Amino acid sequence: MDFRSAHILSIEQFERDSIDRLFETADFLAPYARRQKRTKVLEGAILGNMFFEPSTRTRVSFGAAFNLLGGFVRETTGIDSSSLKKGESLYDTARVLSGYSDIICMRHPQAHSVAEFAEGSRVPVINGGDGPNEHPTQALLDLYTIRSELAAHDRTIDGLRIAMIGDLKHGRTVHSLSKLLCLYKNITVKLVSPEALALPNYLIDSLVNAGHRVEVSNDLENGLKGVDIVYSTRIQEERFSSSEEANLYRGQFRLNETIFTANCEPNTVIMHPLPRDSRSDANELDNDLNPNPRLAIFRQADNGVIVRMALFASILDVVHLVEKYEAPIHWASRR
Ligand code: CP
Secondary structure (H helix, E strand, O other): OOOOHHHHOOOOHHHHHHHHHHHHHHHHHHHOOOOOOOOOOOOEEEEEEEEOOOOHHHHHHHHHHHOOOEEEEEEEEOOHOOOOOOOHHHHHHHHHHHOOOEEEEEEEEEOOOOHHHHHHOOEEEEEEEEEOOOOHHHHHHHHHHHHHHHHHOOOOOOOOOOEEEEEOOOOHOOOOOOOHHHOOOOOOEEEEOHOOOOOOOHHHHHHHHHOEEEEEOOOHHHOOOOOEEEEEEEOHHHHHOOHHHHHHHOOOOOOOOOHHHHHHHOOOOOOOOEEEEEEOOOOOOOOHOOOOOOOOOHHHHHHHHHHHHHHHHHOOOOOOHOOOOOOOOOOOOOO
């Protein structure tokens, strides 16, 4: 794909070659994300960061990534505080807001709403999550994390063995990641969920058609055995018709240090798109795993800034100018 001025709406837009190029750019930008270097390459540019569903990581890391490239961020959060509440269409909203921004990131509770918005936009639009459909930038940062965690053991994404656990029906991060894994070779995917929350069949078919081995079960301990990556997910309470229905599944697949040690290989990496549900009736990823060096969830969240910087720099076509617009760093904030 050509990144220049592109909308990023679905992970299906990417080929393996474009992922390689994006990750090369991400590696190049990592020192800027870590405040070891600074650039003002996007000084004067404006990001419209529009989040119509709750978010911590995606919203703030998109904003931080744009700021770290020198750009400004304007935020709109919540449908109630926008004129969507008064019946304005996504098309009209896009026509108007794209006059105020150079690029827009958007999260919305309805599937395909971000694509509808993009039709009205005069600037590139990035999907920050559209209902239960997709979360393409999360899949990119997840794959970037998998790549770097495996590289520590001289492994590549080809040949990966991964367990995806939890609410695979509503979890848009596993939907996008499953599609992305179809670009790679010889993958084993163990899908662990309650039967009612299984990964949609069309995604299982895509994995099988890509030549991957797919095992479906509701047995957590078996699912953990012989995998490189455990990708745990939250029961997506907001997608159920009631909390009572979500409660039927909450807490069914809890991973803690004892279960990890008993079932996982020593190098198995634990990932989660976050937020993890740490309430006592869920506790899907126990706090007793926090000191475990194989828990990659915060490295994964940090990678969100790096990958989103790479997307902004590629879409706005400034990768080749980043070093030219370097600036000094005057402060010391890292511990
Ligand atoms: N992973 C993720 O999308 O987190 P937020 O909902 O906090 O943005």
